[in-house]
Amino acid sequence: MKVAVVGVGLIGGSIGLAARQRLGAHVSGYDPSAAARETAIARGAVIEAHGSVEAAVEGADFAFVAAPVQSLAAMVSSVLEVAADSCVVTDVGSVKRAVAGAIEDPRFIGGHPLAGAETSGVEHARADLFQDATWYLTPTTVTRGVAYERLHRLITRIGAWPTAIEPDTHDVVMASVSHLPHVLANVLVAQAARVLSAEGERLPATGPSFRDVTRVAGANSVVWGGIYRANADALVAAIDDMVGRLTSFRDQLASGDDAGIREWNESAREDRRRLLESDLAGGEVHELRVLVPNRPGIVAEIALALGRATIDIVDMGLYPSSGSHGTVALWIRGGVVAEQAERLVRDLGLEVARA
Template sequence: MRVAILGVGLIGGSVGLAARQRLGAFVTGHDPDPEAMRVGLDVGALDAAGTLAEAVADADVAVVGAPVGRIPEVVEAVLRHAGPDTIVTDVGSAKGAIVAAVDDRRFVGGHPLAGAETAGVRHAREDLFAGAPWYLTPRSGSSGVVFERLTRFLAGLGARPQAIEAATHDRLMASISHVPHVIANVLVAQAAVVLADDGTLPATGPSFRDATRVAGANTTMWTDIYLANRDALVDRLDDVVHRLQTVRADLVAGDAAAIAGWNDAARADREALLAVGLAGGTAPSCELRVAVPNRPGVVADVALALGHAGINIHDMTLSPSDDERTGEVALWVDADGASRAAELVAGLGLRVEGAP
């Protein structure tokens, strides 16, 4: 297997390390910064480095790790140089604009939920994606073969691929990642005003440290992310403002019952979110076999239906019929979600076998 990395940073470098060590891949790389390529070679993330065209030549999979605002143009450049069977994906944390800009059967947008406080390929890790969700955002007409091959590649890196609509992804990321960064910046600015006014500031407790850990994160990268996902981010910030105004009104009114209910609801919501996060990928797997017609987008439809329900596909294989008019998709999902997965797939008008 040959893998091309376009953008040799923490994520791209970690893809390279994992692909080399876990899949035995030959990894080529390109980055506008020659130093990034040199370090990538030094740390073993790359076997070779060169121009974009050289890196992409003969690649089975090309992973674009450019800044999110530049991803569409880099993906288009990769597609121009890539072969007809090359799978192209990206790792950007905002997907709507990228998916809308790129219309090519070889491309499926992606976003691994993995990272570190340190940046750069020097900090790349082979195990960065181990057990981590990796969102995929196929279009309705995405090639089933491409989606299957990409899913198997990402699973080979140790990740847990999950299909999701681009708009849903961006709204989710705004809620769980981008808004927290905005609020962290606001909190440290507020505390800094107190320091400026009073000249002293007591030692901060763990709540403040934890809530502001991401404040002032990489300016270039995060300015790009905020703007790339601005529509969803503004929508979620409006919701935050509304919720803060509600709490403010309860405080002004001295409504202890409302404040207590608000706090209890937050605890319950957090417990529910933690339960979802801790449950993923822990159950034994179950195989489902789905009979599908040979039409564009059918595999993407299945993957999106399961992804929307939070059901991870651990592995996937496609077996076309002799006449290539139909085929069978074998899916491996968590055993405790297999019955629900079968119901969802059957709801698409497809025949399912293997459900408990």
């Protein structure tokens, strides 16, 4: 198996290391920077490194485009132009609408691993960066089912949890759970710096909560400038919502509404418990076999229906037949969850059997 990594930074380099160490893949890399190419080779993230996309993608079974958000669509197009018909092409961008809107190709599936670090650059790449991370995928009605299945399996084998999502939903969710926290981290350090100078050059000693909240402050300007811009509308809405909530809490505080503050805090505690619980689902793996018509988009439809209900597909297999129907096998963790998945798939008008 040959995997091409288009852009060998922290994410691209970590995909390369994981694909080599866990799958024994032959990994080739593209990067415009000669220094990055050299480091990628030295770190073992790639076996061959090229200054041309075409050379890197030649003969690849998978191509991962890891470029800043603002150049993603153009880079994915270049890769699709030179990639083989059987090659699965994906990207790792933190915003999904722009690239999903620009690219319509059966070989392409947008993607976004929820992994990263304070660091950047291939010198910090690690094979286990994606271990147990959610990896969003945005299949569409033109996506080839077998491409989705292969990408799903590859991502599972490098340790992550693939989950299908619509690009719009992805961007709205990320505005709240990733982009806004980055903005807040920046604002908090700026505010602490102001307090510092107002209090006579005192550098305030900070506690663990401040360090946690501001860990991501001042993340790479090129990367994050692009993300903020690409998701500007959703992020503006998330900021407006946050300002409204902060103002409402501020008014409770200023008017001494202790009961309101306690209720607000208890409700946050409950919200957090639910969010943590959703990260901790477990149980035995059940197999569902779904009889599907042989038409494009059916795999995307199933994956998205389960993704919407946050049901993780542990593994999937496609068994096409020469007739009008084939079979999709889905492995789902937990008995109750598997039953829910079965209902959701039936609701799509499909026949399901428990294996």
